[in-house]
Amino acid sequence: MNALRPDAVVSDAQLERYRENGYVVVEDVFGSQDIQRMHEVLAELVAGARGRCENDSLYDLEASHTPDQPRVRRIKNPYRHHPAFAEMARHPRLIAALTRLIGPDLRLHGSKINLKSADYGAAVEWHQDWAFYPHTNDDLLAVGVMLDDMTEDNGPLLVIPGSHRGPTYDHHQDGRFVGAIDPANCDVDWSRAAKVTGKAGSCSFHHVRAIHGSSQNTSGKDRHLLLYEVSAGDAWDMLGMREANWQEYLESMLAGAPSLEPRQVPAPIRLPLPTAEREGSIYENQSVLKNRFFES
Numbered sequence: 021m022n023a024l025r026p027d028a029v030v031s032d033a034q035l036e037r038y039r040e041n042g043y044v045v046v047e048d049v050f051g052s053q054d055i056q057r058m059h060e061v062l063a064e065l066v067a068g069a070r071g072r073c074e075n076d077s078l079y080d081l082e083a084s085h086t087p088d089q090p091r092v093r094r095i096k097n098p099y100r101h102h103p104a105f106a107e108m109a110r111h112p113r114l115i116a117a118l119t120r121l122i123g124p125d126l127r128l129h130g131s132k133i134n135l136k137s138a139d140y141g142a143a144v145e146w147h148q149d150w151a152f153y154p155h156t157n158d159d160l161l162a163v164g165v166m167l168d169d170m171t172e173d174n175g176p177l178l179v180i181p182g183s184h185r186g187p188t189y190d191h192h193q194d195g196r197f198v199g200a201i202d203p204a205n206c207d208v209d210w211s212r213a214a215k216v217t218g219k220a221g222s223c224s225f226h227h228v229r230a231i232h233g234s235s236q237n238t239s240g241k242d243r244h245l246l247l248y249e250v251s252a253g254d255a256w257d258m259l260g261m262r263e264a265n266w267q268e269y270l271e272s273m274l275a276g277a278p279s280l281e282p283r284q285v286p287a288p289i290r291l292p293l294p295t296a297e298r299e300g301s302i303y304e305n306q307s308v309l310k311n312r313f314f315e316s
């Protein structure tokens with residue numbers, strides 16, 4: 021049982037901000053030793069990209085990557101590659117925060133580390149996670165564990181406040197899923213974008229329907245962000261169990277219990293079909309975009 025009271029980690033004001041804006045930052049979820057450990061493990065994983073030529077189930081490589089000068093854009097599902105990341109997903113302070121924001125039954129359905137390295141780390145075009153994995157209800161969010169300070173100038177996460185209560189936007193181009201909203205062909209006021217910043221060890225939590233993205237990191241400072249995608253135990257993926265089997269499904273519960281009675285709420289859904297021309301990661305999906313918002 022989780023000994024921490026959820027309201028000791030996420031205050032009433034923070035919960036209210038999450039509900040109102042669709043995102044919130046909570047400081048000091050992880051301590052400096054946790055962050056140091058994750059950096060060490062991440063450095064080992066990144067070192068393994070030397071000599072690689074192509075993306076695979078672990079690495080998503082920057083366009084400027086070469087086997088001699090490795091540049092990793094993303095580590096895919098880090099918790100499947102090192103136990104430290106599975107352990108951190110169950111950190112008592114994180115579980116307490118998630119319990120406050122989603123409820124006691126919590127499932128981890130995906131994870132990644134977007135490295136956004138100093139000087140070149142790639143942009144992520146505007147999108148809603150909901151467009152990638154619509155569920156029977158929208159009690160889902162992405163946690164962004166700040167492994168480095170996320171500042172105004174190292175390509176912080178950007179969120180359109182309140183957009184989690186709005187429509188689900190078209191994420192298609194020429195009839196295929198591309199994992200991005202066409203910035204020139206929608207009614208979103210991009211000038212309202214808020215920068216999500218915080219010290220290493222803080223976590224951002226953004227609602228699955230919130231519109232978000234981020235620019236390239238042209239600063240001299242890394243912005244390593246570990247993302248955990250978490251759903252309520254009774255939210256079921258509209259596209260089924262995807263690659264998981266029942267046993268993996270059970271093992272992906274972070275707290276509480278799964279439910280065989282999906283809770284349904286009215287929420288606007290668009291399916292990510294037909295699948296993207298380039299699969300493997302959001303960066304690959306978006307690589308074919310004709311209209312971009314962020315410079316690359």
Ligand SMILES: O=C(O)CCC(=O)C(=O)O
Binds near residue numbers: 245
């Ligand atoms: O790393 C970022 O700034 C954006 C993360 C994101 O939205 C994603 O990878 O889906």
